[in-house]
Amino acid sequence: MVRCLGGLSFYSLLVIFLIHILSSIHFRWEEERSTDGSKWKFLEHKGPVLAPPYEPLPGHVRFFYDGKLLRLSAPAEEVATFFAKMLDHEYTTKEMFRKNFYKDWRKEMTSEEKSKITDINKCNFTEMSEYFKAQSEARKQMSKDEKLKIKEENERILQEYGFCVMDNHKERIGNFRIEPPGLFRGRGDHPKMGMLKRRIRPEDIIINCSKDSKHPKPPQGTRWKEVRHDNKVTWLVSWTENIQGSIKYIMLNPSSRIKGEKDWQKYETARRLKKCVERLRAQYREDWKSKEMRVRQRAVALYFIDKLALRAGNEKEEGETADTVGCCSLRVEHIKLYPKMDDQEYVVEFDFLGKDSIRYYNKMPVEKRVFKNLQLFLENKQPEDDLFDRLNTSILNKHLQELMDGLTAKVFRTYNASITLQQQLKELTSPDESIPAKILSYNRANRAVAILCNHQRAAPKTFEKSMQNLQTKIDEKQKQLSATRKQLKGAKTEHKASHDDRSKKKAVQRTEEQLMKLQMQATDREENKQIALGTSKLNYLDPRISVAWVKKWDVPMEKIYNKTQREKFAWAIDMAEEDYEF
Numbered sequence: 284m285v286r287c288l289g290g291l292s293f294y295s296l297l298v299i300f301l302i303h304i305l306s307s308i309h310f311r312w313e314e315e316r317s318t319d320g321s322k323w324k325f326l327e328h329k330g331p332v333l334a335p336p337y338e339p340l341p342g343h344v345r346f347f348y349d350g351k352l353l354r355l356s357a358p359a360e361e362v363a364t365f366f367a368k369m370l371d372h373e374y375t376t377k378e379m380f381r382k383n384f385y386k387d388w389r390k391e392m393t394s395e396e397k398s399k400i401t402d403i404n405k406c407n408f409t410e411m412s413e414y415f416k417a418q419s420e421a422r423k424q425m426s427k428d429e430k431l432k433i434k435e436e437n438e439r440i441l442q443e444y445g446f447c448v449m450d451n452h453k454e455r456i457g458n459f460r461i462e463p464p465g466l467f468r469g470r471g472d473h474p475k476m477g478m479l480k481r482r483i484r485p486e487d488i489i490i491n492c493s494k495d496s497k498h499p500k501p502p503q504g505t506r507w508k509e510v511r512h513d514n515k516v517t518w519l520v521s522w523t524e525n526i527q528g529s530i531k532y533i534m535l536n537p538s539s540r541i542k543g544e545k546d547w548q549k550y551e552t553a554r555r556l557k558k559c560v561e562r563l564r565a566q567y568r569e570d571w572k573s574k575e576m577r578v579r580q581r582a583v584a585l586y587f588i589d590k591l592a593l594r595a596g597n598e599k600e601e602g603e604t605a606d607t608v609g610c611c612s613l614r615v616e617h618i619k620l621y622p623k624m625d626d627q628e629y630v631v632e633f634d635f636l637g638k639d640s641i642r643y644y645n646k647m648p649v650e651k652r653v654f655k656n657l658q659l660f661l662e663n664k665q666p667e668d669d670l671f672d673r674l675n676t677s678i679l680n681k682h683l684q685e686l687m688d689g690l691t692a693k694v695f696r697t698y699n700a701s702i703t704l705q706q707q708l709k710e711l712t713s714p715d716e717s718i719p720a721k722i723l724s725y726n727r728a729n730r731a732v733a734i735l736c737n738h739q740r741a742a743p744k745t746f747e748k749s750m751q752n753l754q755t756k757i758d759e760k761q762k763q764l765s766a767t768r769k770q771l772k773g774a775k776t777e778h779k780a781s782h783d784d785r786s787k788k789k790a791v792q793r794t795e796e797q798l799m800k801l802q803m804q805a806t807d808r809e810e811n812k813q814i815a816l817g818t819s820k821l822n823y824l825d826p827r828i829s830v831a832w833v834k835k836w837d838v839p840m841e842k843i844y845n846k847t848q849r850e851k852f853a854w855a856i857d858m859a860e861e862d863y864e865f
Contacts, residue, residue: 290700321514322541326492328447328456330507331520331533332440334463334482337361341680344414347407348400358391362479365466367411374468383477384466391479414737447519448496449536455536456519461488466527471640474606478526487522517541537851547854550825553697556864560698560753563686564589571652576659577673581682583656585672586612591647592699592735594638595676595692607636609693611676616666622658629654643737700732700823705865706729708832717796719803722842724830732819746808753805760798767791826852827859835861 339360345352346363355363366384374380385403392400400406425433446458464482467475485505492498494512501507508522520533535542556563567589570582587593587610596609608617617635624630627648637643649657660670676692683690703793707728712721770789820829826844830852833840844852 301437303670320515323449323514324493325451325496326447326449326514326519327496328492328499328519329444330461330490330501331488332444333485333502334461340364340411340414345410347410349402349405350407353396353399353637356393356396359388359393359396361464362391363406363408364411364415365464365479368410368415369466370408370412374466377472377476379472379474380466380477383475384479385478395653398724411567436767449535449541452540454539454541457534457536459533461522462531469640471636471642473640475526481525483522489521490635491516491519491521497851512615530828537847538853543853543854546826549697550827550865552694553701553825555691556687556694556698557702558711559687560589566686568650568652569654579656580660580671580674582736583680585683586649586653588695589699590697590735591633591645592711593643593692594696595679607638607640609637609676611671611674611679611756614666615661615664615668615670618657618670620654620661622654631657637737696736697823697825700736700819701825701828701865703732703735703746704728704824705828708828712836714831717799718838718842719800721836721838723803723806725829725838725843726816729816729820729824730814732824733814733816736819736823750805750808753801753808756803757798760794760801764791764794764798767794821848821851825865826855827863828865830859831861831863834859 337357339357346355346360347353366388369375381403389397389400445456447454447456462480463484465480467473467478467480469476486508488501488507489511490499490507491513492510493514498510499507518532518534521530523529524531537543537546541817563585567582567585571586572637573579574581588595594609596612608614613635617633619632619634621630621632622628624646629651630646630648632652633643633645633647635643657670660672664670664672680691683692685695708725711724711728713724716724767787767790771791829843830840832838833843839854840849850854
């Protein structure tokens, strides 16, 4: 017999209690947020896992110079192996890559090696390359027991180094392993490609933890660069890499409480922009007519950031050589104006290197007043002169803060990416589509965002081969379908039992579905050849849009988000309902 309390049954009270618990989970971020800017009170961890020391090559693996055997010193040999491992990659054919590698390699050589090795084109890395290929193949051929031992060791390391304690919470750490030395690749035609990424040693590393915690111990005979106790930041370990002088961090896993809160805040800021974006657009349109040139330049730049999702373009660090630009640092040579092009009026052509040296090329019709302003900005300037000579990122960001608290160029990028995904999903998704067709629609919506944000990539090296394999599967499935249809037709002609007839129909239907799925995969893969979907999905798209779409159309979550992404967006998966609107 169920007792009642105040007219409520025990089960009703239980439901209310569970709702209360879930609500507290949703909003515990606000409850636990500190007012003094501190991110934690207690932080304890084991520190990073350093890259293993270099193991010299076995004696039978040789290096030849100008056709003659040459034994290398350990430091020179190690750097040579980095090149050998990439020998089949197109990077090692690029002049800039080879030039930078050779320059840094010589720094690791003995004086004798320097005197002998004077031309990279006379170097023969073939035996080294073949050795590493054989090693890779041997790993693939390992027995189950061998693989299990490696898995168990990785799990032991994970349990020891992969978690920290932060304010009584056991939190997963992101990548707790320090990246091993190697050759820098970069994206696009990066001017530093091929340079040596040096080994990170304990003396390079700053540890961050609380004073009252058990501090991480460096390897025996070494010391950390510094141990600090800064609770205003969330990183655990930091160091400065040698290629671009940027600071690298070990941080909490994306699925952690702090990371989830930061994500949620980011998308809520973009949603706040949605409420006032039309007012801001009206404002910058009005500013196109300003008597002050600085105001006009700022307004046109903001128009480009809004419409093209351009990055603001931060000032470069001292010594940075890559000629990359953003909106505020565009030069005269980066744009061309066409009063008329292909039946469109007032067209602007953009051509410049953006972040990571990825080329940005676009032709865009603009409003007449924008075009006229650009003509004005170009007057009496040389190609190397700044387009917006009275604007920089600091000025722009100060103005954006005045327009809306927390507003930056990146918020515009997040807003436009998310709103584009939501609009595209509404336009592309049909209720009558199969699950594979819906997934294709989702990826097409995601591609529209990636194109807007200029998230490009080179076609994968294995693309052609994988497409050929997929086409072979499609051809075989079409033959199978043809044979199954003939069997069904034969069954009908011979008036066989209706049960047999139904089986044949089901077989045809199943084969048709399998063929359609393969064809969808081929279309998706072809369209995705030079587009990187992951960046926008991880950084610019409110995950609640995707979660709502998945729930509305009964698409399996794992078809949209992989395991890592599901962990990162656990807060959105828990929170968003199918009627969520960005």
